[in-house]
Amino acid sequence: MRVIAILMITTNRLVENLDPRAKIVSFLAIILCIILTPITRYKDFELYFLLILSLTFFSETTVGQIFKRTCVLIPFILAMALFVPFLKEGQVWGYLNVGYWKFAVTYEGAWMFLNVMVKSGLSILLFVLASSTTTFPDFLKGLDMLRAPRLLIMLTSFMYRYIFVLIEEARRLIRARDMRYFGRRYKEQFLVVGYMVGGLFIRTFERAERIYSAMVLRGFSGEIPCVKRFRLSYKDFLFTAAIFILLTGIVSGLIYKIGCIKIPDARVWIGL
Amino acid sequence: MDRIIKVHNLNYRYPDGTVGLKDVNFEVVAGETMVIIGANGTGKSTLFMNLMGVLDGTGRIEINGIVLNRSNLKEIRRGMGMVFQSPDDQLFCPTVMDDVSFGPANLGWSSEGIITASQKALLLVGLEGYGARTSYHLSFGEKKRAAIATILSMNPNILLLDEPTSGLDPRSTSKFVNILYTLKAQGKTLLIVTHDIFLAQEVADRVLVFSEEKRPIAVGGYKEILADTELLLKNNLVHQHRHRHDALIHEHEHRHGYLHEH
Numbered sequence: 001m002r003v004i005a006i007l008m009i010t011t012n013r014l015v016e017n018l019d020p021r022a023k024i025v026s027f028l029a030i031i032l033c034i035i036l037t038p039i040t041r042y043k044d045f046e047l048y049f050l051l052i053l054s055l056t057f058f059s060e061t062t063v064g065q066i067f068k069r070t071c072v073l074i075p076f077i078l079a080m081a082l083f084v085p086f087l088k089e090g091q092v093w094g095y096l097n098v099g100y101w102k103f104a105v106t107y108e109g110a111w112m113f114l115n116v117m118v119k120s121g122l123s124i125l126l127f128v129l130a131s132s133t134t135t136f137p138d139f140l141k142g143l144d145m146l147r148a149p150r151l152l153i154m155l156t157s158f159m160y161r162y163i164f165v166l167i168e169e170a171r172r173l174i175r176a177r178d179m180r181y182f183g184r185r186y187k188e189q190f191l192v193v194g195y196m197v198g199g200l201f202i203r204t205f206e207r208a209e210r211i212y213s214a215m216v217l218r219g220f221s222g223e224i225p226c227v228k229r230f231r232l233s234y235k236d237f238l239f240t241a242a243i244f245i246l247l248t249g250i251v252s253g254l255i256y257k258i259g260c261i262k263i264p265d266a267r268v269w270i271g272l
Numbered sequence: 273m274d275r276i277i278k279v280h281n282l283n284y285r286y287p288d289g290t291v292g293l294k295d296v297n298f299e300v301v302a303g304e305t306m307v308i309i310g311a312n313g314t315g316k317s318t319l320f321m322n323l324m325g326v327l328d329g330t331g332r333i334e335i336n337g338i339v340l341n342r343s344n345l346k347e348i349r350r351g352m353g354m355v356f357q358s359p360d361d362q363l364f365c366p367t368v369m370d371d372v373s374f375g376p377a378n379l380g381w382s383s384e385g386i387i388t389a390s391q392k393a394l395l396l397v398g399l400e401g402y403g404a405r406t407s408y409h410l411s412f413g414e415k416k417r418a419a420i421a422t423i424l425s426m427n428p429n430i431l432l433l434d435e436p437t438s439g440l441d442p443r444s445t446s447k448f449v450n451i452l453y454t455l456k457a458q459g460k461t462l463l464i465v466t467h468d469i470f471l472a473q474e475v476a477d478r479v480l481v482f483s484e485e486k487r488p489i490a491v492g493g494y495k496e497i498l499a500d501t502e503l504l505l506k507n508n509l510v511h512q513h514r515h516r517h518d519a520l521i522h523e524h525e526h527r528h529g530y531l532h533e534h
Contacts, residue, residue, distance in 0.1 A: 135404075136366065137366035137367045137370065137404075137406070140366060157365065158364065160366055161363075161364055161366055161407065161408065162364075164408045165360055165408065207360075210356065210358070210361040211361050211364045213321075213326050213356075213361075214356055214362050214364065215364065215374075217324055217326070217349055217353070217354055218349075218353075218374055218375035218378055218422065218423075218426065219346065219349065219350075219375060219378030219379055220374075220378060221378070224377075225377035225378060225380075
């Protein structure tokens with residue numbers, strides 16, 4: 001019991017405590033495998049799902065939280081993929097009657113819809129798990145240490161830092177307008193919105209100039225030097241290696257074959 | 273006495289032709305705290321931008337014995353740091369630690385040196401343990417202190433502080449004044465732009481008054497300058513106002529935060 005308790009404590013925050021580089025590389029590899037696997041190999045997707053689910057058990061985030069957050073993002077994918085079964089040309093599978101209109105659903109379209117939904121659904125699950133276990137600054141730091149383009153990281157980092165400041169400024173402008181607007185002269189409101197957008201742009205521009213000055217005064221010359229605060233440990237290597245081995249097993253069909261081996265009286269094993 | 277900053281005949285015009293600074297002359301002694309006071313728009317912040325080489329005025333600026341020009345800006349900026357009026361302009365990195373370590377990292381220090389200096393700076397401003405926090409989530413007072421830490425981590429011997437106490441509540445102001453006392457005790461040269469007479473009274477060794485003609489009109493010890501009511505009135509640093517003491521309503525010049533006798 002004591003060993004199990006210790007094991008539970010040490011693995012409870014395993015994903016959170018990993019170096020962001022290990023997480024980025026492993027998660028990216030999983031997403032790549034998900035995307036490149038043909039949809040006809042549906043058993044593989046079950047295994048990918050189990051893999052993501054097992055990763056969740058090694059983090060502080062609960063499965064419920066992950067699914068809740070995923071559900072927020074799924075409608076966006078659904079909105080994009082919804083028309084695919086009707087637009088993709090091919091063998092007609094059936095018809096959908098909406099009032100006077102009759103829409104043909106093709107086999108190819110239905111497969112493509114399934115393809116988009118399953119792959120993006122799994123990718124979103126993994127993305128949600130990644131964002132729940134890694135802070136955004138750590139994620140950026142990880143990307144930087146993996147030698148991702150510095151300019152891209154700098155822009156993303158500024159966006160992350162100032163998006164809330166901008167939203168706050170926009171809110172203040174809207175509030176100021178609302179306090180002096182009493183619901184008349186509707187047409188003029190477009191002009192007012194134009195002024196507000198222009199004002200916001202000028203403020204942003206001026207702020208950008210001041211920020212640049214602040215950077216230059218602290219020695220900025222085009223590159224942001226990276227202060228190494230992360231160190232790869234054996235846990236990171238083990239985690240990454242385990243993920244790669246599992247992915248190789250799934251992609252090669254080895255894990256599926258192992259699952260199909262019939263061992264007498266090993267019902268649980270067969271059930272997997 | 274070692275004069276660490278010498279400004280001679282400094283003039284600056286904005287691109288649209290507006291005068292920013294006119295015939296500015298003054299000197300700062302090493303280790304002293306000079307508070308520059310003046311009404312809004314008198315060129316105090318413009319002076320700082322010229323001292324840091326962000327704006328390019330005419331005249332002669334000598335800092336740490338080096339005459340400021342385009343070629344030695346980096347050298348000048350190694351020994352002199354400026355804290356902007358708005359901390360949101362100063363704190364541009366995702367976390368406080370990233371911001372505080374930005375300067376030392378650009379100076380080419382080792383990772384250990386950067387982390388030690390950053391932690392020391394955060395400790396000095398009372399923000400130890402705030403390294404991983406996002407700057408956006410800090411209170412205004414904390415942001416101001418984090419902003420000063422971004423400069424302290426570079427260990428400059430001259431600090432330029434632009435309106436350091438504006439927008440701060442009394443407790444945050446008091447914390448800030450404590451930080452300034454510590455810096456004074458460390459022998460740093462401080463140049464503080466403000467129109468907060470209370471701050472000038474608290475920390476200044478000497479006070480430089482900027483007039484609405486965009487040039488210094490008086491310089492001297494803080495007691496001497498702050499006692500010159502006529503000078504302060506003329507330069508919009510104190511104003512006449514009415515106020516009430518129970519039944520008595522009377523009018524006199526008012527200095528915000530400055531003790532006055534009735």
